[in-house]
Amino acid sequence: MTTYLLGIDLGGTNIKIGCFDTALKLIGKISVPTDAEMGPDFIVDKFYCASEELLKQNDLSLADVCAVGIGSPGSVNLTEGVVAAAPNLPLFKNVPLKEMASRRLGKPAILENDANAACWAEHIIGAGKGSDHMILLTLGTGIGGGIITDGRLIHGPSGGAAELGHLIIYPDGRLCGCGQNGCVEAYASANSTAARATETVRGGVRSSLETPLKEHGKITCKDVFQHAGHGDAVAKEVVEGTAKALALLCVQLANVTDPESIVFAGGMIAAGDALLGPIRRFYKQTIGHVFNKGSLEICFAALGEDAGIIGAASLALTACR
Numbered sequence: 001m002t003t004y005l006l007g008i009d010l011g012g013t014n015i016k017i018g019c020f021d022t023a024l025k026l027i028g029k030i031s032v033p034t035d036a037e038m039g040p041d042f043i044v045d046k047f048y049c050a051s052e053e054l055l056k057q058n059d060l061s062l063a064d065v066c067a068v069g070i071g072s073p074g075s076v077n078l079t080e081g082v083v084a085a086a087p088n089l090p091l092f093k094n095v096p097l098k099e100m101a102s103r104r105l106g107k108p109a110i111l112e113n114d115a116n117a118a119c120w121a122e123h124i125i126g127a128g129k130g131s132d133h134m135i136l137l138t139l140g141t142g143i144g145g146g147i148i149t150d151g152r153l154i155h156g157p158s159g160g161a162a163e164l165g166h167l168i169i170y171p172d173g174r175l176c177g178c179g180q181n182g183c184v185e186a187y188a189s190a191n192s193t194a195a196r197a198t199e200t201v202r203g204g205v206r207s208s209l210e211t212p213l214k215e216h217g218k219i220t221c222k223d224v225f226q227h228a229g230h231g232d233a234v235a236k237e238v239v240e241g242t243a244k245a246l247a248l249l250c251v252q253l254a255n256v257t258d259p260e261s262i263v264f265a266g267g268m269i270a271a272g273d274a275l276l277g278p279i280r281r282f283y284k285q286t287i288g289h290v291f292n293k294g295s296l297e298i299c300f301a302a303l304g305e306d307a308g309i310i311g312a313a314s315l316a317l318t319a320c321r
């Protein structure tokens with residue numbers, strides 16, 4: 001019986017693979033290092049070997065699998081099944097990942113951007129369940145996004161839609177990795193949050209963050225939230241800056257697609273209410289009152305780190321029919 005699905009979440013550091021039944025119940029999962037420097041052929045071979053291993057662990061084989069879904073970082077062309085470019089996978093330039101994976105695994109494959117896959121997972125069984133109008137923002141090294149409007153993910157002709165980290169919130173502001181100035185990602189990603197704190201401390205402002213800088217040679221985003229929690233003024237100001245940038249992004253998005261909810265995912269949500277509270281506060285302070293968007297729900301993702309594999313598997317369902 002070919003009644004199982006594989007969901008592959010390709011990350012810059014790890015490849016996570018989940019095996020699901022067609023009701024999207026997780027049967028088992030596996031995580032292997034990506035070894036991104038080895039290139040696309042090697043990585044597709046890892047898809048195969050890790051899938052075989054995972055299926056074997058669950059007394060299954062590839063014969064039991066009807067389709068494979070893959071969530072990839074970067075710019076993904078859905079029609080062509082091609083990863084055009086992915087910042088964390090430098091050797092991925094115009095890689096026909098869908099066809100390569102399909103050939104290696106001998107199964108139909110679906111390719112999607114990783115943030116879109118996670119957004120879809122939250123839409124069907126997570127924090128956006130029951131809502132046909134939601135937005136997901138992933139807060140990590142960078143800021144990724146997915147938009148579901150009228151029940152559908154939006155992609156654009158070349159798959160470049162929903163690059164939500166690159167909305168400009170401060171014209172002439174900080175330089176972003178994308179080449180623009182003032183993107184939200186240049187203020188509110190984990191890396192940018194850490195970078196803003198590091199710059200302030202290196203600039204000579206007294207702060208308890210001098211300790212991690214001295215001891216580890218750097219300040220991490222986690223350090224910033226931790227020291228803000230202990231009352232350090234610099235750390236508190238940096239956290240406020242991050243929350244304000246994200247709130248401004250929410251205001252822009254509320255005015256673009258009128259979502260019912262904006263869901264934050266990714267490593268930074270571990271900061272909890274220290275992050276969510278000020279985002280909600282700044283949002284309410286900033287959003288205009290005329291269009292009645294003050295009641296927008298701003299919340300955290302419900303599926304945690306499994307959102308990527310769940311989303312990829314759920315998209316694979318469409319290839320089974």
Ligand SMILES: [Zn+2]
Pocket residue numbers: 165166167176177178179180183185186
């Ligand atoms: Zn940018």
